[in-house]
Amino acid sequence: MAVRRIYVEKKPGFDIQAKKMLREFKENLSIRGIERVRVVNRYDIEGISDDDYEKAKTLIFSEPPVDYVYEENLPYSESDRVFAVELLPGQYDQRADSSAQCIQLLSAGERPEIRTAVVIVIEGDVSDSDFEKIRNFCINPIESREAGLVKPETLRIEYPCPDDVKVISGFISMDDEELKKLLQDFGFAMSFEDLQYCREYFLNKEKRDPTITELRVLDTYWSDHCRHTTFLTKIKDVEFENGPVSEIIRDVYHQYLDTRKKIYDASKKDITLMDIATLAMKELKRKGYLSDLDESDEVNACSITVDVEIDGKVEQWLVMFKNETHNHPTEIEPFGGAATCLGGAIRDPLSGRSYVYQAMRVTGSADPRTPISETLPGKLPQRVITTKAAQGYSSYGNQIGVATGQVQEIYYPGYVAKRMELGAVIGAAPKRNVVREKPVPGDVIILLGGRTGRDGCGGATGSSKEHDEKSLESCGAEVQKGNPPIERLIQRLFRKPEVSRLIKKCNDFGAGGVSVAIGELADSLEINLDAVPKKYQGLDGTELAISESQERMAIVVSREDAARFIELSRAENLEATVVAEVTDTNRLVMKWRGKEIVNIERAFLNSSGVLRTARVKVKEPARFYDSRRKSEDTREFWINNVRQLNVCSQKGLVEMFDSTVGGGTVLMPLGGRYQLTPAEGMAAKIPVEKGKTTTGTLMTFGFNPYISKESPFHGAVYAVVETVAKIVAMGGDYKKIRLSFQEYFEKLGKDPEKWGKPFAALLGAFYAQMNLKIPAIGGKDSMSGTFKDINVPPTLVSFAVCTANVKYVLSPEFKKPGSFVVLVKVLKDHVDLPVFEQMMKTYEKIHDLINRGDILSACSVKAGGVSEAVTKMAFGNGIGFKASAAPGKIDWFSADYGSIVLEINKNPVELLEGLEYEVLGETTRNPVIDVEGAVMPLDELRTEWEKPLESVFPTQAEAGEKEPMKIYYDRIIPVSY
Structure with a gap:
C-alpha cells in the first residue's frame, strides 16, 4: 500500500x-x-x-x-x-x-x-x-x-544484519600503551587499572581474548552508577584542618570508628563512603531502633513493615520507598531524562511487588531566567532544561497514574554544571502477597514488559562520566523516551495476589539492561539473548546485553510456574518471555546466535574492578548562620525576601502535575481557600483496594545548597533536621521516621579536598542519625556533577518517611483570625549545630499537642526564615498577621532549620510550658502582615512572591485571550479547619 x-x-x-x-x-x-x-x-x-x-x-x-x-x-x-x-x-x-x-x-x-x-x-x-x-x-x-519535507515512498526500514560479535584479538598480549589506546578508542568508563585487571583475568584465568561484549558488560557492571565504585573506594588517609567545626567533624569521625568495632571486625572492613553512609543504620538496628525493617536479598527499595487498619482490623503491609536521580540524561535530553527518572524510581519498589501511589520531585537548576544568549557552549539553555524536564516528569506521572504529591525546584548557580533531576516514590503492598525465595538451579528468568532497542546503550556508563561540551553531540544512544502505559500495566499485574506470589525474586531493568538486571538475580546464569524481544531488527549481541530500555522487569519463577505467569501477563496485554535459566556454574553466560559471547566467573564480575584508594582532607568550613538582614527597612527586606528564587512561588510549576490521581491524597500541594500555601511534604492514604483505612504515609525532603557549599557537614545535618521538622509540622511522630539519602557531588578524581566534601557530608548525616536515633535505610549516589571547571554544590538531600493516622495530619495555612502565632525554637550550639536533646523533647511535645487538637497549623522554618513561614501561612486563607514581639527581638529573615511556627488556639504560657518559644503575634481578619511598623497587604506580597518565575512557569493566561485572574482577599474569613 x-x-x-x-x-x-x-x-x-x-x-x-x-x-x-x-x-x-x-x-x-x-x-x-x-x-x-x-x-x-x-x-x-x-x-x-x-x-x-x-x-x-x-x-x-x-x-x-x-x-x-x-x-x-x-x-x-x-x-x-x-x-x-x-x-x-x-x-x-x-x-x-x-x-x-x-x-x-x-x-x-x-x-x-x-x-x-x-x-x-x-x-x-x-x-x-x-x-x-x-x-x-x-x-x-x-x-x-x-x-525532510518530501513524502517517502515507503516507511519500511531494511535493517542490516549485524555481524557476529567480535573477539578483541591480541587483547591479553597488549602492552600498556596499546591498552590505553583501546581504552580511548572504545570510550570505556572504567579506569586504565580496571582494563589492566581485565587483561590479567583473561590471560591467567580464561586463557583467551575477550569478546567486545564481555568488556562492555564489565564496563557497565563496574560503572559508578551500578556498583557505586566511588562510594566503595578505600579511604586510607584522613586529614582535618584546624578549627572549631573541623574539631567536631573529627570527633564524629572517631565516633564512627568506635562504632565500627561494635558492628564487625574493623580491621577487615575498609573505611569507605558507603560504610559511613550505612553504619548508623547498622548500629541503631543493633540497639533496637529498627524493629520494623523488612530485610531480604532484594535491595532495590527501602522496605518497612507497618500495621494498616482496614475496616477496624489490623493487617501487616510493606511500605517501600526509593529516591533516584537522572541527572545526566535530563541534562542532555530533558523531557525523556526526567520522564524516565520517575519511571526508574517507580520500578524499584514495583520490583518489590508494591503498588506505587505517590511521587515527589526535587530538582536543582541554575537560574532559568538566564538569557539564552548566555548559554554555555555544549549546553542546553537552563530555561529549556527546566521547562522540558517538568513536562517530561509530569507527562510520565500523569500517564501512569501516580499522584505527584510535592514538587520543588532548588536554584543554585552550580547546577549549570549538571542539573539535578531527583524523584522519590512510595509504594505499599500486603505483606502476605510478597514472597521472597532464593533462586535455585532450574528456575527460569522471565523478561516482562517493553522490548529492547538501541536507546539506552551506555546509560550506566554515561551517567558515571562528567559532562563536557561534546556530550550533546555524542550521547544520543544514552537517553530514552519512556512508555508509561507499559509500566502502568506492570503495576496492575503485580497488584494481583496470584501473580505476586509466583515471583521468587525480581529486579527492574535500570541502567545496564540485561547484563545487570538479570545478572544480579543469581550467581549462576545462562542467558539466551536470541529470546530477548526487540523493538526492531538489526541489534547485535552487545546491544541486546547492555541496552537499558525502559518498562521491563526480570523475574525469577519456578520452571513449572512460568507458563501460568506468562498467561497472566498476556491477560494484561504484557509480553513475557523466558530468556534465562539459573545454573550451578558460578558463571555469567550469555549466548547469541547459539554462540557464547559472554562467559565470566561470578567472583570476577562481583569484584567491581580494581580496589581504588583515596586520601581525604576536611577543610574548616566558613560560618554561615549570620543574620541575612541587610537593611533596617523591614518592609523592603520582607518584600525582597519573598522575591528570592528559593522562597518565591512555584505555583506554575506545581500545577503542571496531577496530585490527586488515585484518590488517596491527603494534603494538596498548595493549601487553603486560595490554594497558595505550600505543603510541608506529601501525605496519602495506604492504597487499599477494598475497605476504608485511616493509615497513611508522610514524606518530606530537606536540603539547602548554600549551607552545603559552605559546610557539607552542616548541610547534611540540616538536611536531616529539615525533613524531620517538616514531618513533625505535618503531625508525624519523629521517632517513627525512616530516612533515605541522595548524594550528588562533583567528580572527585584524586583530589583530597574534593573527597573531603562527601566525607564530611556523610559524617554530618551519621551525626544527625545517631543523635535523633532515626536511621537511613536506603540511598543513592551520583558522583559526576562536573562540567569543565564548574561543579554542582555538595548535595546530600534527605528524605523522611513515616506512617500516621491521616485524621491528625496538619496543613500549614492559618486557619482562623485571633489565634496565637508562636515560634518554637530549636537551640544551636557554639558551631551552629542543633541541640538534639532539646529538639527531640520539643518535637514530642508538638506531636502530642497536634493529636490533642491544640495546634491549628504548623510550618517549619526554612531558607527564608520566619518571615517566609508567616507569609506563606497567611496566603492560603487570606488571613493576616500582626506581630506583637518587640522590634529587634525576632530574627525574621535568617534560616533557622528545626524551628517551627505554630498557630495555636490557647494561651502559649500553659500550652508550651517547658519549651523554648517566642510569641510572634496573632492572626487577624485584616489581610495584611503588620510587623515592626511595616504594613504589607497580602495581595501586594502575593504579587511580588509570584513574579520571579511567572515568565518561566506562568500561572496567568496570556493578555488578549483571557483577563488575568486576580485574587482579592476577603475581609471576613470563614473558620475552616
Whole structure:
C-alpha cells in the first residue's frame, strides 16, 4: 500500500502550543519580525485500507471541533519559513505507537507503519540567521533531527544484519600503551587499572581474548552508577584542618570508628563512603531502633513493615520507598531524562511487588531566567532544561497514574554544571502477597514488559562520566523516551495476589539492561539473548546485553510456574518471555546466535574492578548562620525576601502535575481557600483496594545548597533536621521516621579536598542519625556533577518517611483570625549545630499537642526564615498577621532549620510550658502582615512572591485571550479547619 500523509493543526483559540512557541521566539530568542507560528502534527501512514483511513482521520488523528486536517499537502505561503522535526531513528515515538495501536483496534487487523513529525511554519520577516536560531532552539540533536519535507515512498526500514560479535584479538598480549589506546578508542568508563585487571583475568584465568561484549558488560557492571565504585573506594588517609567545626567533624569521625568495632571486625572492613553512609543504620538496628525493617536479598527499595487498619482490623503491609536521580540524561535530553527518572524510581519498589501511589520531585537548576544568549557552549539553555524536564516528569506521572504529591525546584548557580533531576516514590503492598525465595538451579528468568532497542546503550556508563561540551553531540544512544502505559500495566499485574506470589525474586531493568538486571538475580546464569524481544531488527549481541530500555522487569519463577505467569501477563496485554535459566556454574553466560559471547566467573564480575584508594582532607568550613538582614527597612527586606528564587512561588510549576490521581491524597500541594500555601511534604492514604483505612504515609525532603557549599557537614545535618521538622509540622511522630539519602557531588578524581566534601557530608548525616536515633535505610549516589571547571554544590538531600493516622495530619495555612502565632525554637550550639536533646523533647511535645487538637497549623522554618513561614501561612486563607514581639527581638529573615511556627488556639504560657518559644503575634481578619511598623497587604506580597518565575512557569493566561485572574482577599474569613 502507498504511504498516505496527513497534517493536523489546531484551530485558532486552541493553538496553545503555537502561541507559546511564538512568545518564546520573541522573548527568549529576541526575534521581533515573527508575526505568527503554526505547529502542525504530520503523520505518514503505510499499510492501512481506504475505509480504515477515512475513519481514522477523525477518530484517531484529529478532533473535528478543534482541528484542521490537510491531506498530502500543507498549505502555506511562499514567504513562510518551514521546517519539520522528527525523533532520531531508534527513539521511541509514543505518538506513532499509540496511533498504530488505535488503528489496530479500529480495524481488528495488523498494525500499520506510522511515522510522525512536527512541522513548524514561521510567518513574518525572519532573517536567515534568525531562522537558524529557531531551528537550533527546536532541535536537540541528542533526540531529534530535521525531517525532510518530501513524502517517502515507503516507511519500511531494511535493517542490516549485524555481524557476529567480535573477539578483541591480541587483547591479553597488549602492552600498556596499546591498552590505553583501546581504552580511548572504545570510550570505556572504567579506569586504565580496571582494563589492566581485565587483561590479567583473561590471560591467567580464561586463557583467551575477550569478546567486545564481555568488556562492555564489565564496563557497565563496574560503572559508578551500578556498583557505586566511588562510594566503595578505600579511604586510607584522613586529614582535618584546624578549627572549631573541623574539631567536631573529627570527633564524629572517631565516633564512627568506635562504632565500627561494635558492628564487625574493623580491621577487615575498609573505611569507605558507603560504610559511613550505612553504619548508623547498622548500629541503631543493633540497639533496637529498627524493629520494623523488612530485610531480604532484594535491595532495590527501602522496605518497612507497618500495621494498616482496614475496616477496624489490623493487617501487616510493606511500605517501600526509593529516591533516584537522572541527572545526566535530563541534562542532555530533558523531557525523556526526567520522564524516565520517575519511571526508574517507580520500578524499584514495583520490583518489590508494591503498588506505587505517590511521587515527589526535587530538582536543582541554575537560574532559568538566564538569557539564552548566555548559554554555555555544549549546553542546553537552563530555561529549556527546566521547562522540558517538568513536562517530561509530569507527562510520565500523569500517564501512569501516580499522584505527584510535592514538587520543588532548588536554584543554585552550580547546577549549570549538571542539573539535578531527583524523584522519590512510595509504594505499599500486603505483606502476605510478597514472597521472597532464593533462586535455585532450574528456575527460569522471565523478561516482562517493553522490548529492547538501541536507546539506552551506555546509560550506566554515561551517567558515571562528567559532562563536557561534546556530550550533546555524542550521547544520543544514552537517553530514552519512556512508555508509561507499559509500566502502568506492570503495576496492575503485580497488584494481583496470584501473580505476586509466583515471583521468587525480581529486579527492574535500570541502567545496564540485561547484563545487570538479570545478572544480579543469581550467581549462576545462562542467558539466551536470541529470546530477548526487540523493538526492531538489526541489534547485535552487545546491544541486546547492555541496552537499558525502559518498562521491563526480570523475574525469577519456578520452571513449572512460568507458563501460568506468562498467561497472566498476556491477560494484561504484557509480553513475557523466558530468556534465562539459573545454573550451578558460578558463571555469567550469555549466548547469541547459539554462540557464547559472554562467559565470566561470578567472583570476577562481583569484584567491581580494581580496589581504588583515596586520601581525604576536611577543610574548616566558613560560618554561615549570620543574620541575612541587610537593611533596617523591614518592609523592603520582607518584600525582597519573598522575591528570592528559593522562597518565591512555584505555583506554575506545581500545577503542571496531577496530585490527586488515585484518590488517596491527603494534603494538596498548595493549601487553603486560595490554594497558595505550600505543603510541608506529601501525605496519602495506604492504597487499599477494598475497605476504608485511616493509615497513611508522610514524606518530606530537606536540603539547602548554600549551607552545603559552605559546610557539607552542616548541610547534611540540616538536611536531616529539615525533613524531620517538616514531618513533625505535618503531625508525624519523629521517632517513627525512616530516612533515605541522595548524594550528588562533583567528580572527585584524586583530589583530597574534593573527597573531603562527601566525607564530611556523610559524617554530618551519621551525626544527625545517631543523635535523633532515626536511621537511613536506603540511598543513592551520583558522583559526576562536573562540567569543565564548574561543579554542582555538595548535595546530600534527605528524605523522611513515616506512617500516621491521616485524621491528625496538619496543613500549614492559618486557619482562623485571633489565634496565637508562636515560634518554637530549636537551640544551636557554639558551631551552629542543633541541640538534639532539646529538639527531640520539643518535637514530642508538638506531636502530642497536634493529636490533642491544640495546634491549628504548623510550618517549619526554612531558607527564608520566619518571615517566609508567616507569609506563606497567611496566603492560603487570606488571613493576616500582626506581630506583637518587640522590634529587634525576632530574627525574621535568617534560616533557622528545626524551628517551627505554630498557630495555636490557647494561651502559649500553659500550652508550651517547658519549651523554648517566642510569641510572634496573632492572626487577624485584616489581610495584611503588620510587623515592626511595616504594613504589607497580602495581595501586594502575593504579587511580588509570584513574579520571579511567572515568565518561566506562568500561572496567568496570556493578555488578549483571557483577563488575568486576580485574587482579592476577603475581609471576613470563614473558620475552616
